[in-house]
Amino acid sequence: MRCSVCNESTVVEVRLVVNSHVVVMKSCSICDSRSWTKDGVEMAVTGILEAASKR
Numbered sequence: 001m002r003c004s005v006c007n008e009s010t011v012v013e014v015r016l017v018v019n020s021h022v023v024v025m026k027s028c029s030i031c032d033s034r035s036w037t038k039d040g041v042e043m044a045v046t047g048i049l050e051a052a053s054k055r
């Protein structure tokens, strides 16, 4: 997988399950750009944290 910012194939994917939602963080080790998806939908990290703090 390639980074959409610097086009290097240095993207690390971290998969988590938050309240039974699949959350994936993709992080580039070159330019440090990060993107988050929840259930396959891209979203801001604040939305992820909100979902994680809901009970």
Ligand SMILES: [Zn+2]
Pocket: 003, 004, 005, 006, 007, 008, 028, 029, 030, 031, 032, 033
């Ligand atoms: Zn990058």
